[in-house]
Amino acid sequence: MHKRNEIQPVAFMAPRYKKAIEVQKVLREQLILKRVAGKISTVAGADVSYDKHGDSFFAGVVVYKLGKQLEKIEEATAHGRIRFPYIPGLLSFREAPILLKAFKKLKNDPDVILFDGQGIAHPRHFGLASHMGLILDRRAIGCAKSRLVGEFRCVKNVVGAYSKLFYQHEAVGAVLRTKVNTNPIFVSPGHKVNLALAIHIALATCRGYRIPEPVRHAHLLVNRVRKEQIK
DNA sequence: GCGACAG
């Protein structure tokens, strides 16, 4: 008997997965869920693309200067072998290594990073954006295309409208309308930001598409690189 | 036992 969103009964999981879950529980204690002071002038987006044959993938990061017009100032990619299966709730153990490899090539250190996944809107309040933000010691925000946990009400069909995402009686994120007549996205604080700033940054970096520009371009970048490298 | 389940 499992409550909704009680993903992966730990008792039946392989030891390495149980260990991963314990790691998340320990690391989440170090998360900073308040807005950290400091100017935000550069924003990065990161994403991963999987090789068709399933044993390798690519990570990409794109850095933008924040302004009226977003100006791309740097991008980096990395290639690596997949060492961990996809298990809802344990995505960071699969994607963090390759993402870190790409971040190491970066010369700039962005003031905030947007990730293609959840922040604290997660069974243990420690999704990909939280994990990466903590490791990189950067502000991080989760921008997912679908729900992992939580309940929410309908979102008005107006850009900027949102409803809070509740999980265990706590607002862990927002279901945000970034484009009319289009499904909303799931924004949640990852690290060193609060929900209000997470929503603000996500909206401020949207340019007419559902996905915030940094993540959208990181997505395009990795897909382009993957298709070229396969040849 | 069934349904839910980021990418």
Added chain:
DNA sequence: ATCTTGTCGC
């Protein structure tokens, strides 16, 4: 996530 062309709708 990925395999994939056209097609319906704003």
